[in-house]
Amino acid sequence: MPQGTLPTSLPADNTPKTYSGTKLVTYILAVGATGIVPPTTLTNVAAVAAAANTLTLRAAADTFIPSGSTLTFGTAQVITTADVTATAAGAAVAIQPAATPIAANATATYTNLLEVPVxxxxxxxxxxxxxxxxxxxxxxxxxxxxGKDMTATIRTLGGIDDPVVKRLITRGMSISPNNRERIIWLYPDGFALLATVNIGAPTRQAAAGNSQRVQVSANLSGGLFWANLNDPTPIWEAVNGN
Structure with missing residues (x-):
């Protein structure tokens, strides 16, 4: 029997870029973070046209979003180019030109815990x-x-098109102190480790099937802390030689 034509409108779809291939989850703290911002819903107040370089964000509670943050509204991504604090009343923020339009009331989830993907x-x-x-x-x-020392190896299957992998590579290509990051390791039993580290030069790897890997070292260069998330009120305990 005769077939009709394919639908011209494609459904929206997006493959998540942030997920972990191991139960040990590794986070990088956003630049300038002075506290941990849990996942927070941000709402785009007014429709944004393609190529626009500003949008207005609203959040239930005041939420600081640093410059360079990647926000994903459905399948549309924008990158902020200035610091902003989203408020209940809404706050305008400069962004790189939007690649696609963003509808009014579209939402994105923001946290300053940036997971190292895969x-x-x-x-x-x-x-x-x-x-x-x-x-x-x-x-x-x-x-x-x-006292105590710490070294780590971080290897990810994510490519440089992922903002976290790009940041690791950029830090690894820099010399101290410009290669410094604050990293949190979270174990499935509730043990958490927080360290200020120097990121080593990235090693690009390849394997069968054309998979790609980026590997960097993370060597302790500042404070080292641990916490037990099973405690009623977890706190960061300093790791030292005492």
Whole structure:
């Protein structure tokens, strides 16, 4: 029997770019973060045309959004080019020219916890920096030299078109202190680790099937903290040589 033509209107669809390939989740804190912003709904107040360079954002509670943040409204993404605090009344923010129109009342979810996508490997390792002697056949620490140290390898299957991977590569291509990041590792049992690290030079890898990998090192360069999220009121505890 005769067939009709294909529908000319395509349904909206989008493959999520932020998900983890391991139960250990790795986050990068947004630049300049002084606290953790949980997932917050942002509403686009008025319709935005393609190529527009401003939009107005509304949030139930005041939410600081730094410049360079990527916001996804359905299948449309915009990148902010100035700091803004979204309020219940709405606040205008400068953006890179919008690639596609954004409808009024479209929503995006913002958090300053940026997940490393498809984290194939992420293995923070803490070591003791102590001087030891052998007493009666047992290794005994006698003096703390540098306290605790930490190194980590982060390997992701995400490409440079992902904003978090791009940021890791950009930091890794810079020298200290411009390669500094604050990273949070969250384990499925509720253990969390927060560290200020230097990101090492990225290693680009390939494998069968043309999959791509980006691998960087993360070496402790500042404070190191841990928290137990099972506690009634979790707090960050400093890790040191005391």
């Amino acid at each position: 984290a194939e490997e992420s293995n923070p390792t803490l070591t003791d920096q102590e001087e030891t002697i052998n007493v009666h056949g047992r290794i005994t620490p006698i003096r703390v030299v540098n």
